[in-house]
Amino acid sequence: MRFFLRLTITMVLSLLILTVDAQEYIADSVVFKSSIDTLQYGATITKPNTGSNFAAIVIVSGTGPQDREGTMGGTKWFTILADHLTKNGYAVLRMDDRGVGQTTGAYEVATTYDFAQDALQAVAFLKKYPEIDPERIGLLGHSEGGAAISIAASQSKDVKFLISLSGLAMNGLDALITQNESLVNAAPLKDREKKRFHEVNALMFAKAYQYADSTNTEQKMNEVYENWRKRDSAFFALQEDKFDTFRFPIHRYAPQVATPWYRYFVRYNAEMYLGDVMAPILAINGDRDNMVVPHNLEMWKKYAGRGKNKQVETHLLLGLNHLLQPEELNKQYDGTNREKIGLAPEVLTIITNWLKMNSF
CATH class of the missing domain: 3.40.50.1820 (Alpha/Beta hydrolase fold, catalytic domain)
Incomplete structure (x- = not known):
């Protein structure tokens, strides 16, 4: 060659x-x-x-x-x-x-x-x-x-x-947090949207670590997200922007957290x-x-x-x-x-x- x-x-x-x-x-x-x-x-x-x-x-x-x-x-x-x-x-x-x-x-x-x-x-x-x-x-x-x-x-x-x-x-948890912070910071988003992503990501990763050995991990992640979404929606309603385009892919994230790879990696x-x-x-x-x-x-x-x-x-x-x-x-x-x-x-x-x- x-x-x-x-x-x-x-x-x-x-x-x-x-x-x-x-x-x-x-x-x-x-x-x-x-x-x-x-x-x-x-x-x-x-x-x-x-x-x-x-x-x-x-x-x-x-x-x-x-x-x-x-x-x-x-x-x-x-x-x-x-x-x-x-x-x-x-x-x-x-x-x-x-x-x-x-x-x-x-x-x-x-x-x-x-x-x-x-x-x-x-x-x-x-x-x-x-x-x-x-x-x-x-x-x-x-x-x-x-x-x-x-x-x-x-x-x-x-x-x-x-x-x-x-x-x-x-460590796996640290890697997930820093990786997503880096990706969000590099994304073409408004500072307010970046803040929301950082908040929900940190919450979800911490809970994924907590429930890594749980038999109902996916259910727990959906519950955690729903509680966050309610608080976030109440806060956003007070803002001047009427159009909220923020989306967290909980439908993809929750099933992923329940996989053997993720359960192991988050506790690595x-x-x-x-x-x-x-x-x-x-x-x-x-x-x-x-x-x-x-x-x-x-x-x-x-x-x-x-x-x-x-x-x-x-x-x-x-x-x-x-x-x-x-x-x-x-x-x-x-x-x-x-x-x-x-x-x-x-x-x-x-x-x-x-x-x-x-x-x-």
Whole structure:
């Protein structure tokens, strides 16, 4: 595969564009079984054409069912990562999420904890795979994948390093609150509407946490919302604007809160898992990320080894969004050509330099 640099008049930062030349490294499509349940995983392993005893990296996806290419915003994220890393001497495994492609199971009933177990099954598979060094296998997680790799590393010494790309290191409740505050603040809304969203969101998240183990969670959320709506309507009636366009999607939110994923995530305790991780960690975030806010980076150092893990390196990169792409450039592309936007080159450079500096 080859990368070409695409320059535009308005573009200061060049982006990597992927083309295919299969002669540069080996790409194997594999299927392997779980050792703890009946799941089957479909994946692709890339490794250099020459050499042996390669360090290996398992890519762990974020929220939402994704295939092994990791297509997000039109960009084949995982393919680009695997291509870059393999060209730099590393083996990479990227797999289909549960219920996608060749991987069995049902994504909709799985939790972040389950995704961590999937990552550990991939590590176990790689330990026995030809030309892989079993003592140099690490995990790379994006978004919610940051939480999944933290859980996995806390449970197995086979995980020798972690790489977080916009990866979550905050508690689940805190993450939900800050994420929605960031999204609302960035939205083209009047200040009064933003205030109402912040109020109802904070209330709903707190109640979702409170009733996470309840058998009638959905009913409780509807009751909480209805009480808020009555108070809000009474207040709005006193305002000069006669037309109230504010809408909170309770019909979608309440059923979501009752799902296994949400029940687990809202109670997710990042410190409990990261506190047991002493492996080296690299964490990268963009300062334009509205999904995993920049403050999240501090948690990697604060929580890892309960603050005693000194092998934690963090980078906050200016102008990059949740996909670690330049936010301003991303806005110039529509769905027909956004696949030409890759990860910002400095992200890939930081990863490669860090791996080599730590002798992986």
